[in-house]
Amino acid sequence: MKIIFKIWRQDSPAEEGMLKTYEVDDLTEDMSILEALDHLNELLVLRDEKVIAFEYDCREGICGQCGIFINGRAHGPHDQITTCQLHLRSFNDGDTVVIEPWRAASFPVLKDLIVDRSAFDRIIESGAYISSKTGSAPEANAILIAKEVSDTAMDAAACIGCGACVATCKNSSAALFTSAKINHLNSLPQGESEAHKRVIEMTSQMEAEGFGSCTFTGACEVECPESISIVNIAEMNARIIKAKIFG
Amino acid sequence: MAINQHFFRKTIIAGSGLFLCVFLVVHLSANLILVLPAAIARGLYNSYSTVLRESLFIQIIAYLLYASILLHVIYALLITLKNRKAKPQKYALNHYKQNSTWTSQNMGFLGTMILLFIVVHLANFWARIKLGLGAPVGLDAAGYQDVYEITNSLFHNIYFVCFYTLMAIPLGFHLHHGFKSAFKTLGFYHKKGLRIIANVALWYALIIGIGFGIIPFIVYFK
Ligand code: HEM
Numbered sequence: 001m002k003i004i005f006k007i008w009r010q011d012s013p014a015e016e017g018m019l020k021t022y023e024v025d026d027l028t029e030d031m032s033i034l035e036a037l038d039h040l041n042e043l044l045v046l047r048d049e050k051v052i053a054f055e056y057d058c059r060e061g062i063c064g065q066c067g068i069f070i071n072g073r074a075h076g077p078h079d080q081i082t083t084c085q086l087h088l089r090s091f092n093d094g095d096t097v098v099i100e101p102w103r104a105a106s107f108p109v110l111k112d113l114i115v116d117r118s119a120f121d122r123i124i125e126s127g128a129y130i131s132s133k134t135g136s137a138p139e140a141n142a143i144l145i146a147k148e149v150s151d152t153a154m155d156a157a158a159c160i161g162c163g164a165c166v167a168t169c170k171n172s173s174a175a176l177f178t179s180a181k182i183n184h185l186n187s188l189p190q191g192e193s194e195a196h197k198r199v200i201e202m203t204s205q206m207e208a209e210g211f212g213s214c215t216f217t218g219a220c221e222v223e224c225p226e227s228i229s230i231v232n233i234a235e236m237n238a239r240i241i242k243a244k245i246f247g
Numbered sequence: 248m249a250i251n252q253h254f255f256r257k258t259i260i261a262g263s264g265l266f267l268c269v270f271l272v273v274h275l276s277a278n279l280i281l282v283l284p285a286a287i288a289r290g291l292y293n294s295y296s297t298v299l300r301e302s303l304f305i306q307i308i309a310y311l312l313y314a315s316i317l318l319h320v321i322y323a324l325l326i327t328l329k330n331r332k333a334k335p336q337k338y339a340l341n342h343y344k345q346n347s348t349w350t351s352q353n354m355g356f357l358g359t360m361i362l363l364f365i366v367v368h369l370a371n372f373w374a375r376i377k378l379g380l381g382a383p384v385g386l387d388a389a390g391y392q393d394v395y396e397i398t399n400s401l402f403h404n405i406y407f408v409c410f411y412t413l414m415a416i417p418l419g420f421h422l423h424h425g426f427k428s429a430f431k432t433l434g435f436y437h438k439k440g441l442r443i444i445a446n447v448a449l450w451y452a453l454i455i456g457i458g459f460g461i462i463p464f465i466v467y468f469k
């Protein structure tokens with residue numbers, strides 16, 4: 001199988017980048033897109049050219065490292081998967097595949113397809129923790145939590161911080177990510193004592209990082225590999241109001 | 248304490264937007280008088296319009312309305328500019344239509360069309376009736392200002408009929424997204440409720456869009 005890749009090449013944050021074309025033969029449709037990039041990099045090494053920098057870790061859809069923009073969609077043409085879960089069978093022999101890094105002022109390009117997502121880390125540091133004693137494991141039934149509550153918290157906790165929501169959003173809003181992190185902790189009794197502080201600190205940090213504001217286009221929940229619902233953002237807004245009144 | 252500027256701005260846009268949504272319902276209902284036969288419509292419309300103009304309550308509502316439009320437009324402009332700055336570099340290839348509606352991606356453009364309409368609309372009516380600019384407004388048989396005649400003559404000009412009708416289209420689209428979005432902005436997060444609101448938004452946008460769009464035509468052919 002043959003694919004014509006058009007891939008964003010950029011040496012450093014300061015330099016201008018551009019799309020470069022690579023025709024790659026001898027691919028099979030069972031390869032993941034990351035494996036195809038590995039294959040291309042091997043060819044580049046043999047040709048004594050610089051390899052393409054891209055991120056990954058688990059290659060099984062759980063770490064959130066592999067985010068890239070493929071053929072006009074975050075993580076490629078399918079809804080709700082990661083890049084490493086995308087295979088060449090989603091394309092046809094001879095197709096052109098355009099690969100770009102996430103685009104957002106708050107995610108500057110470091111090199112080729114790698115962007116700096118530390119803005120997410122700083123949002124987490126600003127409030128996505130609980131300050132309770134972590135010694136040995138507590139008795140499992142010491143705090144009883146209703147099934148629906150734990151389901152809500154676990155659904156939100158599924159966010160892997162891939163950044164697809166920011167990448168796909170026309171406003172580069174980080175509202176889906178931030179709301180998932182807030183609702184995860186704020187819906188559980190363990191997170192309650194810092195609930196108001198958390199929502200204000202984390203949303204303020206989100207703004208300070210330069211992400212845009214949410215206008216509910218809904219693109220994020222379609223591209224999110226963890227199917228985090230946009231309703232989380234509405235819930236975050238309700239929590240901001242509560243924090244302003246009672247916090 | 249942090250200010251939460253995003254939230255503050257969007258809350259103003261949503262609050263003023265929903266207030267304008269309520270206004271549109273009242274405004275459309277009153278304008279339906281215009282499609283009645285001329286003999287009944289003239290008296291009804293002119294007395295209705297006079298009652299409104301002279302009521303203190305309506306005068307207060309009118310100022311709320313001006314304020315809503317101004318706040319809505321100013322804050323919409325501010326967040327649109329800020330949001331653009333958050334995405335300085337666009338993708339070479341972006342199939343955004345596969346994950347969101349065109350409307351939701353172009354609220355600023357649709358809003359600008361509505362603003363253009365509002366300016367022309369105010370020049371047509373408000374400037375003549377309230378500010379007394381342009382040709383003086385006549386009186387009808389009952390001695391009321393003949394506002395009916397202003398609409399009637401305006402909507403016998405095919406260019407204005409087309410303009411008013413075409414401009415109802417961006418309004419309908421803007422409302423379809425805006426109505427749904429506003430509730431989420433204001434923190435309504437009940438899943439089933441949001442599905443109901445999405446349906447209401449569609450019907451609301453259709454009724455308002457078609458309603459305002461069709462009245463000029465009916466008057467033209469009356
Ligand atoms: C009758 C007039 C109008 C009504 C009823 C209306 C209604 C609304 C509503 C309900 C929203 C949703 C708020 C939210 O998402 O929280 C909205 C958003 C917005 N409106 Fe309007 N609007 C009107 C006129 C305008 C005008 C004249 C402009 C601009 C010049 C404008 C620009 C915007 C923008 C940019 C947004 C934000 C959009 C977004 O969510 O992406 N609107 N409008």
Ligand code: SF4
Pocket residue numbers: 064158159160161162163164165166176177180220223224225226227228
């Ligand atoms: S909310 Fe979804 S798209 Fe956004 S960072 Fe988390 S997992 Fe990725």
Ligand code: FES
Pocket residue numbers: 055056057058059060061062063064065066082083084085
């Ligand atoms: S490499 Fe871990 S999610 Fe793709």
